[in-house]
Structure formats: C-alpha cells, structure tokens
Amino acid sequence: MIERGARSAAKRAVWQYCAMHPLDPLTADEITLVAARVRADHAPGDGWRFASIGLVEPTKAALSTWEPRATLPRYALAIVWNRATGMTYECLVNVTADRLTGVTERPGVQPNFTVDEYHECDTLVRAHPDMIAALARRGIDDMSTVLVDAWAYGDELAPAAYRDRRVAWCDVWVRGAPGANPYAHFIGGLRPIVDVNRMELLELQDVYDRGRPEVMGEYAPAHVPDQTLRADLKPLRIHQPEGVSFTVDGNELRWQRWRMRVGFNHREGLVLHQVGYEDAGHVRPIAHRLSFAEMVVPYRDPGFDHAPRTAFDVGEWGLGVMTTSLSLGCDCLGEIRYLDAVLPNSHGEPYTIPNAICLHEEDNAVLWKHVDHHAGAEVRRMRRLVVSFHATVANYEYLVYWRFYQDGNIECEVRATGIMVTTALPEGERSPHGTMVDQRTYAPYHQHFIVARLDLDVDGPDNTVYEVESAAMPVGDDNPYGLGLVTRSTPVRSEAASARDYDWSTQRAWKVASASRRNAHGDPTAYKLVPTGAIPTFLPPSSPVVQRAPVIEHALWVTREAPDERWPAGDYPTQSRTDTGITRWIERDRPLEGVDVVLWYVFGIHHITRAEDWPVMPADTVSFWLKPFGFFDRNPSLDVPPEAGRCHTPS
Template structure:
C-alpha cells in the first residue's frame, strides 16, 4: 500500500500498515543512532503507535487528534543522562485530543512509548487547541454550500461558487459565542479563473463557522451608507504565466554556488557539527525548528563550552491597526493558533535554497492519528558571510583579511496570505542570529466608492479600490541559556553619560560615558523594554565564571533594536491576549513544559490572568521569583510595524527583521583566529612581495605567524 499524498497538500500521509513497507523506509533516515538523539521529533512509527495506545485507553470514545508530538524529557532527566549519572529517559509522546461525540471535550495525554502505556490523561476546560490545516480546510468547503453565503455572493453578482475562496482564520474573541463552540472566521475572495490572484478581489463579508460541527454560524456583511461594496475586478497578477515577455532574461547572469570539496558540516542523526559548534536539530508541530544542546569549542581553553540549552520561535502576533469592522478581529497568532510545523513548506533546491544542501523532513500527525511527512521541511547549508576581520598596516602595506562563513538552519511557512522564512544562523565569531524574512501577500479589503484611503489613517490603497490595513509582526524567540553552566543572570546594559560634571578633574572635557550594568533580580524586573536613547542591550552572564583577561563574567549579549512597542491600547482584546508583546524582554526562572508565552491554548483565548489550564507569560512573571544566578529562560520580542506600500502589491518583496546573541567576554580573544586568512600581503618594495589579494598571485617571503 503506497503512502497517500492527496489528503493534505504538501504532506505524505502514511495509512495503517504503510510504515512496514519499503515505501515508508524512504522516510526513515539511514543513520547510526546517536546517544544524544533524545530531543528529536517522533518518527512515522511512533506517531501511530501513540495514537493506538490513546484509542485503546479512551475506548469506546471516538477521538480526533489535534497533535501528537514529542514529550521532551525534563531538563534534570536529560542533564543526568548526558553527564552519565542516569539511564536514558523513557521516550514519551504528548497529544491533545478532542472527543468527537457529545461535549467535544479536550484532553491532554502523555504516552510512555518505552513502556507502551498512557501515563497521564487530563481534561482541560474553557480552552481551544490549534487549528490544523484539516480544520482550516473546513471553512472553505462548508461556506461554498451554505445558503447565507450563496445569498451574500449573489448580492455581488456571483453565481458560480467555485470561484469563491475563503481563507480560514482563528477568530480571537467573538462576543456572540463562548467556549461551547470551536470557532473560525473566514475572509472571502473571488477568483475569475484558476490562476487568478484572489487577494486582488476581496469580498465585503466574512463568515463565522463552528469547526467541529462543520456549521456556518453567521455571515457578516459590511454595509457602507446602507450599500454593498462591489468586487474590484481588475486583475493584478504575479505568476510567470502573466508576466511573460516583461521578464528581462538577459539582464541578470547566473550565480552558481559550488563547494567542490563538499560541505564543512556533518549531520549524524539529529546532531549537527560545524566549525567548532555542536547542536541538535528537532522539529515539532507548534515551534517548527527547535535547536538544542548548543556548544562551541573554545580554542584557548581547548574544551567544548555550553551556550544554549534550547532555542525556538514560540509565538508571534500580527495585530491589525484598523478599528473598523471586520478588521478589529484580525490579530493572528500564527504559531499558537495554527502551528509553525503544520504550516511548513516542502523546500525546493534552487528556489528556496541554493548551494550544497542537507535537508531534514518534518514528521507530524493527522486528525486520525496517522503519520504525515513534510519532505525537506528543514534546510541546512553554508554561505559566505563577507569579511570576518581585516587590517591594513599603512606603513608597510601588510594586509590580513579573512572571510566569514555562516551556517543556516531554515524553514519557510505559509500562514494564509503571508510567508515567513525563519533563518537560524551561526557565524565563526561566536554569534547566533535569527533572521525572519516576510513575504507573500498583503491581507486586502475592498473599498466602497464613497471611501477615500488617502483620508483614512489606518491603511494604504495599494491598487484601485483595494486597501491594505496597517499591522504589526511581533515574534517571540525563546532562549534557554546555558552560558558556560546551568546558572545564569541577565544584566541590563545602558550607555550613560558620566555623572562627573564638565570641568571636573574626573571629566574635564565632558566626553566621558560608560556602560551601566543593572542586574535583573526578579521576574518582574526581568520584564523590560528596549531603550533607544541608551542603546540598551542585555548580557546573559555566568556570574560564577570570570574571563581571565577582562576579569568580567563570561557572557552572551542580546542585541535587539528591532522591537516595536505593541500599539494596541492597554486593556484591549489583543493587548490582553498578547501579553508577551508588551515587553522587549522577559526573563523567568526555568520550569519544565512552560514554553508558550501566550498560553498553551491560544485559539479563542481571552488573555485573562490565572486561567487554570492556560497560564501566560504574565502569570509566570507575577510569581516574581528570583532570576539571579539561577536556571533561567529568556523571551526576546522583535519585529516590525508595517505600513503597507504600493510596492508590496501584488506580491510583497522580502522584508527582513532579525535579533542577535553574540559572545561578549566569553572567549579570551577572537575565537575565529583559527580561520585561514583569504589574503596575506606585504608591500612589494619593503618585503619583496606583491599584493596577492589584488593581483591574484601568491604572496612571497611572508613573515611567519
């Protein structure tokens, strides 16, 4: 029996028995198991095995599986195993299940796969889990058949419902319904033909539906002066079929990336090694890429040193800034409401990735508990990164110049209209950088002839009768640091002017300034914002280890100046739901399985504090526990405020935004001095040599290093 590739676009689904076949073997990596391959994702064998154990436990109830994912061991278990003090932790799965009859009760389940038993079953109340791709598909299917939707379309002159397309979105909060229904909102568009751009033809109504009952609850039509808004029918294309002879094929010459001796990294199981770094690469339905157990070799101490226990993107929010109906309900939490893993693209060489690529597949589950594989979900490759360091001695012409290189671990997701590329990057000087590239389609809406976008502050008319609203993209990067040891502290670093007055003996010329270091001692102190005036950054230090040269604690510095303030008013729906986005940084004591700052259950969440089954980052901070010289975790918010441009339509050029953590007094000197220089040249008169970097020749009579 061959795997079914047709149920969910982009997924390869394995039906019962497939995982024993030769076809399934192609999706199981040919590898030697590594003893530290614990944080890996579940395999196509483990997912249906977990589903079967859960069904047997719940029988005769019928269940739908919202997720089946790895239940990572507790940190203490993992550390004890790594250090040789304990046996390998049992392999466990975590699942969220929905009863398909009666109440629609939602439960959390922990399955011990090593012992083949259900260890924990917990019912949760007044929460709604992630909307999967299968759930989102329901919206369009039922909308096309609903009499109220058909009537709304007829009012616009649409009689062919196959030309109506409805993007399913999480709804946030709708006062008409509570937690008795699992809700979606549908944003409606029109396509005149198969390849038409639907976002050029937005319709003037939205659909509200019950995902579980597959029932349309309401069709909300927006009237302007008592009138409907006609469909903007002008076509705005971006596909090659329509660009045609407007492409300039001869202007750009090909760029080829070759590595004739192969790549410099190695992948064994899910352990990745490169240029002194070692780390593990995992993947799950909610966070997508998870990077764990990051270490780097110190060439001066000749040992591997711990940097980070775990890194992942755990949430993002896209609040729209137009208060008018229906835009007030548009604030997407793309990770918490839909799952980064579920939305991941299957990457294509030459399109999404270029060069010598190593791919990893993503393994997820379907609502039936089957294993689903996203081929090439993760791309790993190297790129040249420009100068690593350079110096020219103007006296004798000596030039030393080394090239930097970066290792990139990436995925791309499609969240309805938007695409997000996540690029986790490591460079040779001890720097980690997360860059997010935003592209895809603007969320658009139709304008009534009486409306003037130029007089409205809330959006831009990107094409005649088509408006795109102002919005923000705020991401949350969770960093579980392990800076040369388990206990760390965060220092807030501000550039301040010397307090000594102008003309004083201590600051006679008035030019003194220094870095003021403020330790963040409690969780509420650890909730802090960026300050442009003081070029604020934060140092994650190990107060128990001093740099032998600087006599300062070893540290990694958080560099984050792309952190816009959440612009929703305090007390508003999105302000309450996106508590994490109110601060640039939160520092908290580490606790097992506290991961998601907007709550474990984001769909239909209210953001109210102290929800027993859905605590958020504000609840964690309110405990106000010590974060000084402790096992801590940092939530770093970064992003951008997007005022749409006509250049963003019909398809948006990439908009990059990034955050960085880099070694700061961690090493005794530049850790990349081992990198061979690209050119070492001396003046031809004084040293009887010629400049190799300029002439392309080899340097002669060079001084020994």
C-alpha cells in the same frame, strides 16, 4: 484493542530507540503508536480529533545523565478533543512502554486549529446555499474560484452566542481566473462564521458590497498581463567542489566549532537544542534551546473586515504545521542538506514534510581585515552556517534563519513575504488605517510580534541577566570636554522586575553572564542579546489582544526555567480571553540571579504597508543577535585561514 498496523509500528519504534537521541523529534512510527494507544484507551471512534502529538522533552537533569546508546524513556503528549462535547484532554503516553500514563481534562479551552478543519471549513462554506446566493448577488457564480480562509477568534471578539463553541470566522476570496491568485480579490463585508466541531455554518454576516475594483493582484508570470521578464541576469552559481564543511549525524549538526541538535515540532517548527562552541577541546554550552514560542499579529484597523483579525500563528495553528518544503536553487542556494519533518494530522496519522529544514553555508563578505603599509593586507572571508525553515500562513510567508558565525555570533533573522490582506473602498475614499496599493484598494496596517524563547545556558545553566546601558559622565574637572562615557550593568534580580523595554537613549541591551566562569580578564563570560527589531505596541491595556497576550507589551521578559512554561500567551491561546502565560508565571517572583534563566525576546515588524508591498511583498527583514561578550578572551576567529593563495600577503 490496538490496531494491527499500529502494532508493527510499535515494534519498529522500540527498535529505533537505541540509535536515537532523547531530543530527537517523534518518528512516524512513534506518532502512529501514540495515536493508536490514545484511541484504544481514551478517544475511540471518529468523533475525536488530534490537535497535536509531540515529544515531551527530557529535563536537563535527565539529559545530563544520559549516555549515547542508553535509553531514556520517551514520552509524548497528545492533545485531543471530543467534537461532540467540545472537551479537550491532554494524554501523556510513555512511548517506550506503549502505555497511556495520564489523562488531564482541560475544560474551557480550545486547542489549536488543524489543517483538516481549515480544508473542511472551506469545502463546507463554498457549498452552502446561503454563501452561493451571497456571492451570486456579487456576480460570482463559479465556486471553484472561491477560497474561504478560516481564522480563530479572541473570545471577546466572537459573537456572544457562539463563545462556548469551537468557532471560526472566515475571509472570502475569489480568483480572477482559474489558477490565479485568490488573495488578489478580497470579498469585503461578507463573513461566514462556522462551528468547526459540527462543521456547520452558524451565520453569514453580509454588511456591504463595494464591488470588485479592477486590481492587478497577480504575481505569477502566467497571470501578470503585459509583462516582459528581465533578460539581463547572468547565472550566479555557488559551488563547493570539495563538499560542505559541516556534518549531520542524525539530528546533530557540527560546523567549524559549533555544535547543536536540530529539532522540530508542530507548534514552534524548528527548535535548536544544545547549542555550544568548542573551545580548547571542550564544547562550552551557550543555549539549551532556541525557538519561536508565539507570534501575535494584530491588524490595526477597527473596521468590520479587520477588527477580529489578530493571528496567533504559533498557538492557534503552529509554525511547524505551516512549514512548507524547500527547493534547491530557489529557497536555498548552493550545497544543501535538508532534513524532513514528520507531524500528525488531526486523525493522528503521521505525514512527512520533505525538505522542511535547510542546512547550508554562506559566504558573507569580510570577517576581518587590516592593511599594513609594510606587511600588506590580511583579509578573511566571513562564512556562516544557516539553519532555516519557511512557513506559509495562508496569505503570508515567514522565513526563519538561524545563522552561526565563526566569531561566535548567532543571528536570528525573520523575513516576511507573501501577500498582504487588502480591502476595497468606495470610489474616492481612503482609509486612515492603511495605504492605497491599487485601484480603490488599501492594505491595512498591522504588526507582527514574534516571541523568541531563548533558554540560554552560558557556560552552564547558572546565569544572571544584566541590563547594560551607556551613560555620559557629567562635565567636571575629570571630564572637561564631556567626552567621558561609562557603562552600567544592573542585574535583573527577580521576575517582578523582568519585563524590560528597549531604550534608544541608553543603547540598552541585555547580557546573560555565567555565575561561575570568568574570562582571562576577570569578567564573567557572557553573551549579549542585541535588541534590534523591538517594536512598541501602540495598544491600550484594555485592548483584547493585550489582555490575551500581554507578553507583546515589553521587549524582554526573564523567567526561571521551568519545563512546563513554554507558551507565553498560554497553552491555549485559541479563543482565549485573558493571559494564562507569562504574566501568571512572574507573579511568583522567583529570584533570577545565578539560576537557570529563560529569556523571552519580543521583536517583529511594524508593518506600515507600502504600495511596493503589492501584489507580492519583497521580503521585509528583521533580526536580533546573540553576541559573545567576554565569552572568549579575544577574537575567536583569529585562526580562520586565508582563502587558498589569496587574501594574505606573505612577509
């Protein structure tokens, strides 16, 4: 039997289809319908949790035949597990027909952790007598000031006795005062280990007590002692008196010549679909899908407190799940349009994240300019469209900005901010693995690897990726001064050769070229991936994190597009031991020339911690670019008009 409330949700869901695009995220009614169907036909009772419910996106072939106001069957994938047995199931639901069409058992995996488990774990540990006693020995007796942060293990780093369980290890933090920052005071040497299926404390590791140093780890003005806020900032306001220059129709976004669809899911957060640029009356495709498919954050400190600390923020938790609401004038400035996001909790019930995605325009100084001594100056202001979202992952924030420019450039920027993990040291000691940031306190070094999944379709799906490099010509009769510079372009012919590294000495980049279309100058139309932000791993191949996520070992991977190849560190990186993602896929060595390719670009922040990053980090910024490279015949922003009455000298 299906619940009564779910029946009306099902009816509403069906009525919505006519107005929907096949790539639109699942609605609250659809999530309710899917959860009810899965509960009715497969996962009854309270002993089950939903790890996720997400849209199964239609294939490109299906999308190419779709017409507005027609209906493509909507499918959703619900990942559930039985807490009693620990078994995970993938349930495929035909949402349009309200039918469970398939169930796949996935033994030996752990699905992503859920927010419900995070909160239940915190509540459990704080109420446990062993924990209360351990903290009392450290002089902490007000458990309302304590915060317990659950982290997922890599299999090899979990205690052997617990590896077949769903197990979390926890950080313990304490606020200096009610309402103050919990991440100011790390209780080192104390690690609760929890079976989150049974919600049972398995073990409380208690290996040292260094007391609590007198740190100033507060950032909110109410808790920062003896601080006077600056008084010399005059208001800076952005006004667009005639409104914004973009339109939002459902999830379709149009701005200047750009077209795209905005999507969202629990794992990747923001997803951009069908990104194209209108040129001479036709929308030319550039990307079918852009998203972040994984983040891997290994801490580079082998000590007790940090050895298991390698976060897979996309696969273990989900950037969508961690997405926080944005507020006007704080997160985004100016004339803003927001989109809400809808996700399920671990009971399959939908909830809304209001203002999850921000859409706005920004002025970005000069687009192009020339001053002619006779004709005067021509200047154009650069404007960009920004699609952004923010994720709060416990102590850390990731701010993600996709920016679209009038000259065809796409910039993807990530800002890391929030609060670093810190650890107390014995008096007079320093750690070789971190930077001193406060009294006998250091912040361990760590790295943030982000894997962007870039399903580019440059003038259609049939593309070839070229590694492009610069080289100096040898000195000779035709190059007497050694000035000759040439470029070379080498196709990435197949997946076996697709793991590529950045090379500063050749200014290496990668060009994604159409196999069929050429520009007016005879060159293939292309976009170039400009590999800023690539970082090396400094990890031996034997390291557990490399075993789990070898994707981080190279800056670029290229694969043949396959709808089921979405997660480069595997579908289930939680408690994983080895890679089931990208290194498995490329074993097939599929040819890559003139086919539908996906680029996996690995970039990030090599975070050698600074004193200035404490107690709250000024945003650290990293980005990469996708730039048209012969995609247009000339500067496509020649037609950007001057600002009214300015920036232009009439002749």
